[in-house]
Amino acid sequence: ACGTATGSSLDAGKPVKGGTLRAGVTGGNAADTIDAHIPVNSGDIARTVNLYNCLLSRTDDYKIQPELAESFEPNGDATVWTATIREGAKFSDGRDITPDDVVFSFERINDPDDPKAAAASFTMLDKVVATGKRTVEFRLSEPNGLLNDSVSEYTTGIVPSDYDPKNPVCSGPFKLKSHDPGQSTVMERNDYYWRKDGGFLDEAAILNFNDSDALINALLSSQVDAIAQIPLALVEVIGADERMNILNSKTGMWLPFTMRVDRPPFDDVRVRQAFRLVVDRDQMIEQVLSGFGTVGNDMFGPLSENFPDFPQRKQDIPKAKKLLAEAGYPDGLEVELVTAPIQSGVVEAAQVFAQQAAEAGIRVKIRKVDATTFFGDEYLSWDFAQDFWYTRDFLPQCVSCSMDESPFNETHWDDADFTKIVQKARGIPDSADRKNLEHEAQKVLYDEGGYIIWGYANQVDAYQKYVGGLVPNATGRPLSGWRLDRVWIGKV
Amino acid sequence: MSTNTNSLDDLKSAAVDGGEVPKESQTTYTPFFKRVLAQKQGKIGLVLTIIVLLLAFCGPLLLPWATGNTATEFVAKPFSPHGLFGSDNLGRDVLSRFFAGGLTLIVYSVLATALGMILGAIIGMLAAYVGGTFDAIVMRLNDVILAVPQLVFALLAITVLGPQGWVLVTVIGVTHAPRIARVARSATLGVITEDYILAAEMYAMPRWKVLLRELLPNITGPLSVEAGLRLTYSIGYIASLSFLGLGLQPPAADWGLMINENRIALSIQPWGVLLPVIAIALLTIGTNLLADSFARATASTSVEA
């Protein structure tokens, strides 16, 4: 029963209308939100995706697709983007979605006094202007060919101009019925939603669990219908249960080690190269992900159109030792690796890395802190730590984490040439046109960057066989990217 | 109220600690260990404790010879039935990790107990010896600390200071102290009225000498019982904290941590949990039996066969 979900629709039969889906998710606390623009944890994301619609979104294989916007086009130098709102798009209270609502939404995101989660991607956004009955112009202070990527993020949901986050009017396939932070959220179908090919469920409930143990038990005792993200080590066991299906999605999600390139010992490129060479990537996938992942090549954005095919880096202890010796560490060195349970597999990866690095004389002292401490004052300034990222394309990812003014520049990568290349590539809307520039940037990171990207983790979920409509999704978000409008409860 | 409530308090501390309040005086002196070993419980306790201690101390040395693996080596996929007891959540050999995992637990709990005993004995003896306001203040402070559960204390301290070894040892030792202080105090109060203390006073023996030479040897009975019990509790607390994920941190091979890491697969790969659980159980049972036979040994001169 494991593997991809090709057989699922067979099990669940033809789509049927009606019923409630109960989806379990780990995490969640008293601060859980239903605000469209400040989702934090997995449950928040699930709510945002289902309650709000964005102008654009990503398909299951991570291509940009139109949503509330029929089209989203740049002008020639990518300084102005024009969105055309879909004909007949309505909010859950039956009102039309107007350009003013779009303007309000983006002003809310970019509110200088209270910037929302997505604000970092819109620093160059000068003004959003309603220019017609259905058109909105995004005027930029500098060229940006990637604005469509930013607008496809789930953090840019469109809300009405009289938006009340406590009692939201929704633009997504569902509207809110009840919300009990840290416990459960119930959503019901939004009949005004513009997409007519889905919307099978009457209701969808998101249930919070304290950890995966309870989550699995709830699934096995049929207290929930589907659960998001199961421990990879248990995939086979759960899959062996006749009642269960496994949803195994290849994604571009990565759990890198982050080396600060401006601090010793990692300010020496040879040390970074040596560290990258000590990793046995296959074993990482095997031990940390129980085989549910793809080997990485120290490069992010694997689903980008312009992803390069550089030679696969392999473990090479002698070479690593040689590099270390050249860098002044003939007897190896000791480093502290800061880790935290920020995503399943992170702490485990640290342990496997420590073991592998020992072979090259690198003594890794693991310092495990709790997630709060990890994201605390010292976040982004650890010398050697870890992090995790969902699927992104290469250039937006660079903007997030590899440039001087990137909000999450955890490796402190600050290379003028590199920045120039990225800036230039960013201004080009067409991906084929910027292929060479991208490759140039990628080559630099591949040779000298501060990330050790040993692999991409699959997103593995489990659900009862009577649930239909769940397909693999590359975004890294669980349960088909949380697109519950496509899900139905079939005959048991 | 002073008299009756205090007597209730003392009863209380006596009660938790096995119920048998040994009083050391008017007894014939026979070597303490002989009396402990004369009891079945003492023997079983000693054997259990020694088995686990041997395992914990020699385990790391035995490793390569017994399992052929080091405790951190990856030998299989996670949770597969590799080797004698299978592999753990990262595919490491459960038996190797089990061999390597007892030492820190034992060392830390012994240190924590020692710290608590020293602090508690000093506080308790001083409170009883000095008496008066000092005693009252110290004992009320004790009450305050007692009102905050040890685990809550540990939880806060570890979050503030991080899960390092010394934090564990200190926080457990310090939270043990008031409990030990109570026992030390009531034992001292029992002894302090004895005339030999008064005799020492009469000869103007320096006060620290009175404490050290006249008092301390005569409360070793209750104190050693207490030490045994506290050791049991220390082991329990350190293991519990590891189990909650607040104790020793990966990749340390530690029994409590092993339980925490492998608990999720209790049904498919039970050994990763059960081996350390059994070892911890044997150890705590062993130390508890020993403590109990300490109590009997100090409570009576003659010992039932």
Next chain:
Amino acid sequence: MTTETTTVRHDDANLPNEKIVLRVTDLKIATNAGDEILHGVNFALSRGEILGLVGESGSGKTTAGLACMGHFREGLKFASGSVSLWPRGDDTAVEVVELDEVAVRSLRGSRIAYIPQDPALSLNPAMRVGEQIREVLDIHKFGSSEAERSERVAAVLVDVGLSGDKAYQKRWPHQLSGGQQQRIGIAMAFAMYPDVLILDEPTTGLDVSTQAVVLDTIRQMTVANNVAGLYITHDLAVIKDISDRVAVMLRGDLVEEGPVESVLQDPQHEYTKMLMSAVPDLAGRKTIGEGAAAEPEPESKATHILVSDKEPKSEDSSEAAQALGSADSAGGAAASASAPLLQVTDVALAYGKAQILDGINLTLEPGDCTLLLGESGSGKTTLSRCVAGLNDDYSGAVALRGTELAKSTRKRTNGQRVGIQYVFQSPFSSLNPRRSIGQSLTVPLEMSGEGTAASRKAKVEEALDSVRLGRSFYHRRPGDLSGGERQRAAIARALVNEPSVLVCDEITSALDVSVQASIIGLLRALRKEHQLAMLFVTHNIALSRHIADNLAVLNKGKIVDYGPTAQVLENPQHEYTRTLIADVPKF
């Protein structure tokens, strides 16, 4: 005990006769482990008579007494023999030890009653006293109605000299005095008009005056109810007072038995003789402890000059000079020449509102022994501790050779501390059980900073010799020693520093009479040898003639009679002293 011990019998009253109510024949009792505690005991109790059972502690008196009730303490079991009881109105005897649970239970408390040693422990503290008496009546179905039982409770309370009203019955045991508690016990025993009464040291722990009242009650009740009594005690004087016959027990055997007069005046068995000679008597006709001082093997006859005659002059005057400063040294020396050795002036002390000591004046000359007499709680210990500097709350003055002493021993000079030594009441608690005798005895020397380790050891060994213990005790621990030996060691500790005044606080009250006698003998000898002045505290007036030159009687914190022993005894000035002397069972 393999050899058969035969009992010396002074008459044949023990042979079967119609007056006998309870008869114990060849009773053997053993521990569960198999050690025999009683080796075949024979005695009989007759109606209206009390049989006294005497013997040292641990000889098996309680065990024998409880066996009469078919009761064996946890860990003991019946081995062989018989206990026959002829209940009133019944011609045939019942075999108590062969009865089943229910039958024996119906005898207990109704036919055979028990009066325990310590009433404070034997009354249920959580039950009102009336209820406890009532319980006996209820269980044994006394009378025919509720009212009749209530009446009986009141009546029996009046019989034992207590008030029978409801309010009194509603009291808790702790609201009664020791004597009243014991009378409740007696009332409980007599409530069912029993045939046999077992009394296990019912007056130990009571002071002489209370003891006299309780004994009186018992005597009256036995006669009035025509009961056969077994009175267990180790106090021969009490036996003489209360019983008609006496049986002497020694380590599980009955060694002598007969009418009180004939046994006590003409003891046959060695042990009885020894016992008789050790009992102090108020008249002082004999010298107790004669020769007993040297009783435990006097290992070496080495001389033990601990206190030299010149000591008071040389050493202490120099100490006094130290204390007062050199300018005062002449005055200090002068004072010491004329002043008495120890002078207590106007010592008073109060704990809260309770005035414990009130204007005490005492003097002590070298070689003098003053006996401080008083009942329990009169303040004897408090006073002696004031003298020794262990209690610094007092007002007034204690002067040694004319120099007033600081109140706390810690503030006194070394010489002053050494001059007065205190021996504690209980030998079981005055020596640190965890340290050897030698270590404990070295402490005084160590603290006065004298000599080298070797010289200290030599001194301690000398002291051990002088108390007739011997050097071999140096390395032993208190736990291995008997009470008498421990008390000797404690006395030795007081002697190592060569004091001039020894304060002995009831140092014999925790000991058996024979041991007491030997300690008294020892003290007498030491006094002679070392010119020791002594303040001897006791509640046992009978000791006075045996040890003291002077007698001071303390009553409620005041000295009510003070003078040479003979004078006070023969011509007591105060009412209290007179009743005290009158209450002592005459021996």
Next chain:
Amino acid sequence: MFAKVIGRRLILSAFILLAVSLIVFGATLLLPGDAARAILGQQATPERIAALNEQLGLNQPAWQRYFSWLGGLFVGDFGTSTASGGSVAELLGDRVGNSFILMAAAAIISVPLGIGLGVYQALHRGGRRDQAMTGLSLVFAAMPEFVIGIGLIAIFATSVFQILPAVTLAPPGEPVWGRPEQLILPTLTLILVVTPYIVRMMRATMIEVLDSGFVEMARLKGVPETRVIMRHAVPHALGPVAQVVAIQLAWLAGGVVVVEFLFRYPGLGQALIDAVTYRDVQVVQAISMLVAAVYVVVNLAADIVGILTNPKLRSAA
């Protein structure tokens, strides 16, 4: 006199709670990282933190917050949860109830059970059954609660038999006692942890009481054995045992953390761990105070039992 003793105890209890409140407040001040950071996690940009702090009222000085918090406690207001913005009292309401059910179930079973077993053992002391039970109680008293819990799960829920649920899963809106079978294992764990102490104390005091003069006297009065035990012996053992029961109940209040964690039980223990993780200071403070209050109350109760069973204390004090 009795009232006076209790009055003094009450004052002392108030003092203890006050001191605990200081300690707890101080300790929570030391928690690294603030609530805002903890809530925002990876997305904690300075602007968003500042905005959230403002919203949560964390900008006042510490002493001011302490007194307003303390003042709130007196009127039953535990403050506002920093994480959720809701009232702490409301947030913990259900949790308190859940934990209480667990503890009450454990206490109701283990106290009489412990007393009964203790009496039984004391009466048959030295016998084979006594020895076996002493051994067993030592074994259970020794093991940490999670060891017992895991053992039970392995036996009854996963590895050996699969007859009982291993975790507690109350669907939203349904109370925990709606599925009593889920309560069995956590309760059983607590019982196994708590009972041995009560048994041992009961046995020890009963033996002492049975050896006492007044019990022997009662037997020598001809009192039937059952009456000797029920009327003369047991009441005396209750006072000291009440102290142990109190300590065990107080332990339950804190030790329940591990058991709740183990069984996913939605009680105070779970809430505490969560609150510490998310630096929800108000909740940590509230729970610590609650637990301390439990400690104080059960101790007070035990003292009262002690006084009531002892006429000496009752009448004279």
